[in-house]
Amino acid sequence: MNDKNLITIKNLLVKRGNKVVLRVNELFIKRGEILSVVGPNGAGKSTLLLTLARLLKPNAGQILFNGNPAQKESDTAYRRKIALVMQDPLLFDLSVYKNVALGLEFRGASKSEIQEKVPLWLERLGVANLTERRAKKLSGGEAQRISLARALILEPELLLLDESFSALDPPTRANLLDDLKPLLKNNATTTLFVTHDLHEARKLATRMAIIMKNSLRQVGNANEIFEAPIDEDMAHFLGKI
Amino acid sequence: MTFPPEIFQITLLSLQISALATGISLLIGLPLGTLLALGKFWGRSFFLSIVNTGMGLPPVVVGLFVAMMLWRSGPFGDMNLIYTPTAIIIAQTVISAPVVIGLTSAALQSLDPRLRLQLYGLGASRWQMIWALWREARLPLLAALMAGFGSVISEVGASMMVGGNIRYQTRVLTTAIVLETGKGNFEIALALGVLLLLITFLVNWALTWIQQRGEE
Known part of the structure; x- marks a missing residue:
């Protein structure tokens, strides 16, 4: 057992009906790293993320969290170690402050803890000026920053980002990625970042994993993968041929 | 009819009966509507059809059914409820509960289904998830409450049949x-x-004020 690994996945199989939608023989997520999972649409990337969030039940295989079988814990106890940011911000029709406080409230945090942490994380994401704003009055970029603050404030052991920037226009996306990367690094937040955008994946990643045709095909650091794709399909996807 | 003490008594009784019936309908309708909206079980569509049909129940048919149940020779005759305010409350609850169930279910189904995943992804328990969805759907849920109250405060057939209009x-x-x-x-x-119109307006105005607080 490698204690550097926060997550260890072995022989994972997820089916929808009779169709295999994801097969992962082995995958580790090291503590503190950002693992970008890339692949074409429909390849099975989000299935991996939803399985790790315990929002999908795998048909077979094992997921170890901190070396222990994740299945041993209740869904709620497990999910309180993670935080999920989806493609759309999915904010609630409340003030920005209340949206960011939501996950802390679920965990029974005290009012003083919430009052201390919410302004701090809004400041870190550069949206402190929006505290009292109604969430539905925000721009797309602002809303996604709030969504990230809502997840990061939980200081999760594992942050799951599901195409979290793909709905934003390119300049907004670039700004947000520039701001997010140091935040994740400084807090050593273990992150699984699912995207179909190779450039975005490479920009944020410590390591990359490529999923194609519902199967994990290659894992390694970005340079390794781009320089030595394992086959023609991979080379084609990476724009090498 | 003497004026105004008797009218005051009639008005108060109308409000008490309809408010209680609406309150009971809410207690029944909120959990059942939520179950129908979020649950996955065999026969769900069938039960939704039943509820939707119930939303249009003719009050006289409800009155007839409740009267048969509470009639002295009926299955609940021993309880001596026929021609009492309780009988009217029962009939009005039967009328308004499907309205509250149906509109609660529709309100929750109109929310983005990914909100549930997002709530779980932030560590919500099942009850915290349901509470957050109720809060998110608070505007249509208050509309369900208003529709439930509206369906009974203005109803006459069932109240006449099971209440008997006793002075x-x-x-x-x-x-x-x-x-x-x-x-x-x-x-x-x-x-x-x-007076009836005024009361209906005042109650709905109060609920609309609650509903629209914070809206621009």
Whole structure:
């Protein structure tokens, strides 16, 4: 057992009906790293993320969290170690402050803890000026920053980002990625970042994993993968041929 | 009819009966509507169809059904509830509960289904997830409450059949209007009608104020 690994996945199989939608023989997520999972649409990337969030039940295989079988814990106890940011911000029709406080409230945090942490994380994401704003009055970029603050404030052991920037226009996306990367690094937040955008994946990643045709095909650091794709399909996807 | 103490008593009784029936409908309708909206079980569509049909139940049919149940020779005859305010509350609950269930279910189904995943992804337990969805759907849920109240405060057929329109006991605004109209006392009937409209407006105005607080 490698204690550097926060997550260890072995022989994972997820089916929808009779169709295999994801097969992962082995995958580790090291503590503190950002693992970008890339692949074409429909390849099975989000299935991996939803399985790790315990929002999908795998048909077979094992997921170890901190070396222990994740299945041993209740869904709620497990999910309180993670935080999920989806493609759309999915904010609630409340003030920005209340949206960011939501996950802390679920965990029974005290009012003083919430009052201390919410302004701090809004400041870190550069949206402190929006505290009292109604969430539905925000721009797309602002809303996604709030969504990230809502997840990061939980200081999760594992942050799951599901195409979290793909709905934003390119300049907004670039700004947000520039701001997010140091935040994740400084807090050593273990992150699984699912995207179909190779450039975005490479920009944020410590390591990359490529999923194609519902199967994990290659894992390694970005340079390794781009320089030595394992086959023609991979080379084609990476724009090498 | 003496004026105004009797009218005050009739108005108060109407409000008490309809508010209680709406409250009970909410207690039944909120969990059942949530179950129908979020649950996955065999026969869900069938139960939704039943509820949707129930939203249009004719009050006289409800009155007939409840009267048969509470009649002295009926299955609940021993409880001596026929021609009591309780009988009217039961009938009005049968009328408004499907309205609250159906509109609760529709309100929750109109939310983005990914909100549930997002709530779980932030560590919500099942009850925290449901509470957050209720809060998110608070505007249509209050509309469900208003529709439930509206369906019973203005109802006459069932109240007449199971309440009997007994003076000082089961006479409510709508049955009093019918009685006064039958006697040709149009002025009193009209005054009662205006009073009923005013009460309906005030209750809905209060609920709308709660509903729209914070909206621009």
